[in-house]
Amino acid sequence: MGPSVVCGAVVAGRAVPRAPSGRSRTGVVQRNDERGSVQDFTPLVVGIDVGGTKTHLRAYAGTELVADHVRTSSGWRPHDPLAAARWLAALVAEALPQGARPAAVAVGGHACETPRQCAEIRTALHEHFGAPALVVGDAELLVPAAGLDKGVGLVAGTGSVAVGRLAEGTSVQVGGWGAVLGDEGGAAGLVREAARAAWAAHDRGEEPDALARGLLASFDVSEVPALGAALESATDVSAQWGRHAPVVFAAAEAGSPLARAVITEAGRALATLVERLAARGVVVDDVVVAGSTVLAQASLYGAFATALARSVPGARPQPLRAPPVEGAVALARSIR
Known part of the structure; x- marks a missing residue:
């Protein structure tokens, strides 16, 4: 031979x-x-989870993991479709073996807030690779990542949002809206509401409790009225407010009624997102929960689960155990 x-x-x-x-x-x-x-002609499928702070890419050839790449999300500009597609293409080139091209790409993108916005990025990405592409909001990765065909994805990290689909497949998103006006139950929203609670107590003539004292120390100011200027000085509101969220949970553990009330209300606000989706016809039997804040803080998750049982009795909350990028991989397989 x-x-x-x-x-x-x-x-x-x-x-x-x-x-x-x-x-x-x-x-x-x-x-x-x-x-x-x-040769083995198994197609290469790529899933990408673009989060608010980090991005995770995985690529598979059949069941074999070819690439598992994590980097910061710096430079991600979802409101500029061409720039977003170029950023994603550069990420794929950086992560995959030299010369490899995907047979399908699915992306869950932070701040992809409307179907039109996601479709514009998808079109640009498809034109770049010449392969099927799908772009959705990052919260839409949770349900497929959990191995489910339908349900609600709820994220409470720095911000908060919930998303589901109507029976005919239309995506419905509720919540979000940024730290100044919304994001209840996320880290930044918790800090905003904690500051409001401390101000209200100050106006009632109460002495600073564990919550107020914790906020003063964390923001490095000497008195409660100064918290306003400290909050307003933030240049990146979500990130700069959100990093103070541990103070709220520490104060609750120290016995602060104010902090406990803030957490209870945050859990109720997250449950309200699911309630709104149900009212619009979304199937909410399964609610997949993810996010660095809600999954790291048992008191917040418990407040959410309790409120959800009251407002949407048939809903079953479950923490996401798999990385969200696996949801992107599942979506990529579905469009190949």
């Missing part, structure tokens, strides 16, 4: 040289028999 011929893998119509390890540059194992080499 003569020497076997080494061939490259083919990804989305392009040949990719075989890597020295015996695997293709896409991670697809090459097979050799007496007829020579045989």
Whole structure:
């Protein structure tokens, strides 16, 4: 038998040289028999979760993980579709083996707030790769990441939002609106409401309690009235307010009635998001919950679950156990 011929893998119509390890540059194992080499043409699917602070990309060839890449979300501009598509294309090029191209790409994007906005990014991304593409808001990754076909995705991290779909497939999103006006139950919204509670107590002539004292120390100001200027001086409101959220939970553990009331109301506000989706016809039997704030703080999750049981009795909340990027991978598989 003569020497076997080494061939490259083919990804989305392009040949990719075989890597020295015996695997293709896409991670697809090459097979050799007496007829020579045989290639595995398993398509490469890419899922991307663009969060508010970090971005996570995973790529699979069949069931084999080819790339698992995390970087900051710096430079993500979802309100400029062409810039967003270029940013995503650069991310894919950075994460995938040289020369590899995806057969399908699905993206869950932070601040992709309307179907039109997501569609414009999708179109630009499709034109770049020449492959099926899908772009949704990042909260829409939660339900498929949990292995479900339908339900509500609720995020309470720095901000908060809930999303679901009507029976015919139309996406419905509620909440959000930023730290100044909304994001109840998120870290920034909690800090805003905690400051309001401290101001109200001050106006009633009460001495600063554990919540007020914690806020004063965290913002490095000497008296409650000065909290207003400290909040207003923020240049990145969501991030700069949100980082003070641990103070609220510490004060609640220290026995502050004000802090406990703020957390209870935040949980109720998150449940209200699900209630609004139900009122608009979204199936809300399963509510998949994610976010650095709600999943890290048992008191907030408990307040949410209690309020949800009262306002939407049939809803079943569940914390997301898988990384949201797996939802993007599932969506990419569905459009290939």
